[in-house]
Amino acid sequence: MYEIRLHSRGGQGGVTAAKMIAHAAILDGKYATANPFYGAERRGAAVVSFIRIDDRPVRVYSQIRNPDLVIVLDATVMETVDVLQGIKPDGTVLVNSPHPVDMKGYPTSRVDLTAIALSIGLVLAGSPILNTPLLGACAKLGLISVESAREAIRETFNDERNVQAADQAYEELVK
Amino acid sequence: MLTVATGNKAVATAVKHAKPAVVAAYPITPQTEIVEQIANFVETGEMEANYIPVESEHSSMAACIGASATGVRSFTATSSHGLVYMCEMLHWAAGARLPIVMANANRALGPGWNIWAEHSDSLSMRDTGWLQVYVGSVQEAYDATLMAFRIAEHEDVMLPVMINLDGFTLTHIMQPLETVDIGDFIPPCKIAHAIDTANPGGYGTLTPPTEHFKFRWDIERAMRDSVDVIRETEDEFARRFGRRYAPVEEYRCDDADVVVVAMGTLGKEAEVAADILRNEGIRAGSARLRWFRPFPAIDFGDKELVVIDRDYSFGYGGILARELQAAFGITPYSVIAGLGGQEVTYDDIAGFVRERKPGAEFWFGVSD
Amino acid sequence: MPEIPKEEYILRCTSACAGCSSSLVLRYVFKAAGPDSVLVVPACCTSVIQGIYPNTAMNIPVYNVAFASAAAVASGMSTAFRTMGRKTNVICYAGDGGTVDIGIQALSGALERGTDFLYICYDNEAYSNTGMQRSGGTPLGARTTTTPCGKKDNKKDLDRIVAAHNLPYMATACSAYPLDLYKKVKKALSIPGPKFIHILAPCPPGWRFPSAETIEMGKLAVKTGMWVLYEREYGTFSLNGASKAAMKKRLPVRDYLTRQGRFKGIDEETIGILQQTVDRNMDRYAREVEGIC
Numbered sequence: 001m002y003e004i005r006l007h008s009r010g011g012q013g014g015v016t017a018a019k020m021i022a023h024a025a026i027l028d029g030k031y032a033t034a035n036p037f038y039g040a041e042r043r044g045a046a047v048v049s050f051i052r053i054d055d056r057p058v059r060v061y062s063q064i065r066n067p068d069l070v071i072v073l074d075a076t077v078m079e080t081v082d083v084l085q086g087i088k089p090d091g092t093v094l095v096n097s098p099h100p101v102d103m104k105g106y107p108t109s110r111v112d113l114t115a116i117a118l119s120i121g122l123v124l125a126g127s128p129i130l131n132t133p134l135l136g137a138c139a140k141l142g143l144i145s146v147e148s149a150r151e152a153i154r155e156t157f158n159d160e161r162n163v164q165a166a167d168q169a170y171e172e173l174v175k
Numbered sequence: 176m177l178t179v180a181t182g183n184k185a186v187a188t189a190v191k192h193a194k195p196a197v198v199a200a201y202p203i204t205p206q207t208e209i210v211e212q213i214a215n216f217v218e219t220g221e222m223e224a225n226y227i228p229v230e231s232e233h234s235s236m237a238a239c240i241g242a243s244a245t246g247v248r249s250f251t252a253t254s255s256h257g258l259v260y261m262c263e264m265l266h267w268a269a270g271a272r273l274p275i276v277m278a279n280a281n282r283a284l285g286p287g288w289n290i291w292a293e294h295s296d297s298l299s300m301r302d303t304g305w306l307q308v309y310v311g312s313v314q315e316a317y318d319a320t321l322m323a324f325r326i327a328e329h330e331d332v333m334l335p336v337m338i339n340l341d342g343f344t345l346t347h348i349m350q351p352l353e354t355v356d357i358g359d360f361i362p363p364c365k366i367a368h369a370i371d372t373a374n375p376g377g378y379g380t381l382t383p384p385t386e387h388f389k390f391r392w393d394i395e396r397a398m399r400d401s402v403d404v405i406r407e408t409e410d411e412f413a414r415r416f417g418r419r420y421a422p423v424e425e426y427r428c429d430d431a432d433v434v435v436v437a438m439g440t441l442g443k444e445a446e447v448a449a450d451i452l453r454n455e456g457i458r459a460g461s462a463r464l465r466w467f468r469p470f471p472a473i474d475f476g477d478k479e480l481v482v483i484d485r486d487y488s489f490g491y492g493g494i495l496a497r498e499l500q501a502a503f504g505i506t507p508y509s510v511i512a513g514l515g516g517q518e519v520t521y522d523d524i525a526g527f528v529r530e531r532k533p534g535a536e537f538w539f540g541v542s543d
Numbered sequence: 544m545p546e547i548p549k550e551e552y553i554l555r556c557t558s559a560c561a562g563c564s565s566s567l568v569l570r571y572v573f574k575a576a577g578p579d580s581v582l583v584v585p586a587c588c589t590s591v592i593q594g595i596y597p598n599t600a601m602n603i604p605v606y607n608v609a610f611a612s613a614a615a616v617a618s619g620m621s622t623a624f625r626t627m628g629r630k631t632n633v634i635c636y637a638g639d640g641g642t643v644d645i646g647i648q649a650l651s652g653a654l655e656r657g658t659d660f661l662y663i664c665y666d667n668e669a670y671s672n673t674g675m676q677r678s679g680g681t682p683l684g685a686r687t688t689t690t691p692c693g694k695k696d697n698k699k700d701l702d703r704i705v706a707a708h709n710l711p712y713m714a715t716a717c718s719a720y721p722l723d724l725y726k727k728v729k730k731a732l733s734i735p736g737p738k739f740i741h742i743l744a745p746c747p748p749g750w751r752f753p754s755a756e757t758i759e760m761g762k763l764a765v766k767t768g769m770w771v772l773y774e775r776e777y778g779t780f781s782l783n784g785a786s787k788a789a790m791k792k793r794l795p796v797r798d799y800l801t802r803q804g805r806f807k808g809i810d811e812e813t814i815g816i817l818q819q820t821v822d823r824n825m826d827r828y829a830r831e832v833e834g835i836c
Contacts, residue, residue, distance in 0.1 A: 230652030241619030
């Protein structure tokens with residue numbers, strides 16, 4: 001079972017991102033679940049979502065304590081949250097950032113999702129949409145296929161620019 | 176058709192497929208998504224039902240009673256405070272022998288405000304005459320909702336059915352969902368005692384003790400008959416759609432020395448714990464209780480039991496542990512865990528089994 | 544004069560008290576509604592009056608429901624009947640307790656969401672079924688078993704609460720004027736959407752007057768202005784029958800109060816307040832008739 005923990009802020013679409021990643025994995029023929037942790041958080045608060053991908057049905061509902069992959073959608077979250085907590089020794093990190101980020105030596109990929117969203121004009125209520133380009137980055141990492149990433153996006157949003165953003169993130173990911 | 180859905184979406188989709196004439200509901204976290212989804216189905220014409228936006232849960236059950244009294248299929252959904260607010264009407268629905276179906280997102284009761292999973296809400300309604308089923312996955316939430324209509328409306332049952340799913344843990348998780356073309360799996364709703372203005376009668380009139388007593392016995396008789404109806408329905412579901420359910424879902428129980436008994440998602444998590452324990456040489460299994468009313472007959476033989484209660488009857492004990500003890504004369508290790516959404520992992524459950532003390536009660540995270 | 548049907552839908556041998564006005568009211572409600580009707584009854588005197596299982600004195604289906612739930616049950620029932628393409632009248636028949644107190648939330652909800660039904664409150668101004676405890680409908684100064692020295696609070700003005708829902712039709716009536724009552728029920732049932740009729744129903748044992756005086760007590764209520772007969776049809780207000788005369792000239796409230804044991808020992812100050820309330824209400828209605836407010 002491959003376990004992903006996704007850190008974001010309320011309103012950035014992290015919960016929807018988790019659902020789309022799980023959806024894409026299911027479209028790939030795997031079993032997957034996405035369970036956001038629901039607290040009393042409001043817009044702007046640090047939130048966390050969990051994604052599990054496996055070849056067998058997932059029977060686990062609890063939070064992920066030892067992730068294989070940590071995704072950080074908003075780097076400012078790291079000011080208050082230890083995003084690396086419990087990460088597996090061979091775990092990896094994916095950060096939304098224009099610059100290389102030191103994640104205590106864990107292999108870290110980065111992609112500037114914010115710039116991609118802004119360049120295409122994917123802005124909702126003043127905030128760049130980060131979740132749909134994230135799927136492209138996940139595809140590049142091999143978590144999901146490009147086709148399933150596109151389909152999961154199209155099932156959720158009917159603006160084709162979201163798919164374009166994912167394709168761009170796929171190209172721009174720096175491992 | 177394979178899709179992905181949350182537990183709430185799965186319930187709403189099953190309700191759409193079951194085609195009730197009336198849905199009356201009041202929003203409450205974490206059930207709200209069910210009624211939003213149904214209201215949306217109705218507004219967009221995907222569903223022909225009438226959606227009644229009532230002003231309280233007491234009224235949502237009252238409106239379902241009114242609708243069902245005319246002989247049509249009705250549905251509502253609620254959670255926690257909403258469920259206990261409609262308590263009076265739950266008794267009324269069962270007493271009036273109306274096959275209403277309701278989904279309940281299991282959630283703790285205040286104070287303080289707590290919106291997360293706990294079974295105290297529905298278990299405190301256990302004596303209302305409703306059948307109660309607890310589900311463990313998004314797929315099961317869909318399947319159990321479809322079956323609930325068929326079971327409730329069966330002429331040998333004619334009692335309301337409550338489908339329970341863990342708040343947030345299951346209502347909000349995204350999992351694969353295989354929907355079906357239900358065909359004639361749920362026959363048209365026929366209620367023999369529906370109101371007939373051409374043949375007027377009194378319903379629920381002042382009833383003296385002798386007759387009242389007979390009516391209560393009728394409820395119990397239907398509850399007992401429902402055991403067979405549930406089995407037939409689950410068999411027929413398996414025959415048509417390939418997914419098999421039973422009142423108790425057993426996992427690696429056959430040769431087990433110790434069995435974890437739980438309801439809802441903790442029962443699924445316990446399966447993972449059993450696998451871990453087996454790797455350590457402990458022969459463990461999981462028995463997930465699905466139907467709580469009617470209470471299933473289970474033969475645990477001389478296996479040790481670790482019972483996890485996500486509930487508590489103050490001054491007595493864990494409800495599931497005590498009921499199993501009373502029904503089968505066993506002495507389980509009673510674990511109280513997961514109240515108010517407390518995190519309980521498969522590792523924690525494996526720990527309960529390793530540290531078990533038959534006859535003792537352990538409050539996870541609270542006891543020393 | 545309209546022809547009142549000869550058919551009786553309340554059979555002999557009800558369990559009503561002698562001189563009960565609420566069963567008289569119900570007799571005319573049924574005559575106006577006809578057989579394609581269902582009566583939804585929460586806990587109230589009618590729960591008992593209809594008879595004891597397995598018998599019923601009602602020749603129209605009566606659906607008994609929990610105290611607070613009548614209007615909500617009617618919502619579900621009416622919606623279901625309309626879904627089936629049936630025009631069956633759904634009529635709530637509730638006492639003042641089930642309406643102004645415990646049932647007001649369900650009533651408000653059903654009115655707001657436009658339920659196609661008629662809600663009738665027969666008001667005997669106390670919880671009579673349980674032996675005469677105070678209700679929100681009990682008038683100032685009236686003795687009940689829970690206000691042994693006379694009620695210290697005013698009667699809740701239910702009608703203004705109901706009127707605030709802007710429903711297509713609402714009216715008041717009194718058991719002493721069955722023809723007026725019959726016409727109002729008939730009219731209400733001809734109008735789609737939520738309708739409400741508030742009916743004063745004097746209660747001989749509860750109000751403590753001789754059973755033979757039920758009609759007279761209702762007439763006195765109207766003639767003194769303690770009860771006003773009116774209609775609001777699509778917002779247009781009109782006074783009816785004896786209340787038109789009472790607008791110009793009415794008997795003092797003392798004439799009504801002194802005939803009832805429940806007001807025994809009422810002090811002059813309370814009588815004065817009740818008289819002032821009646822006068823003020825009548826002025827308000829007069830202004831409404833003239834279209835001033």
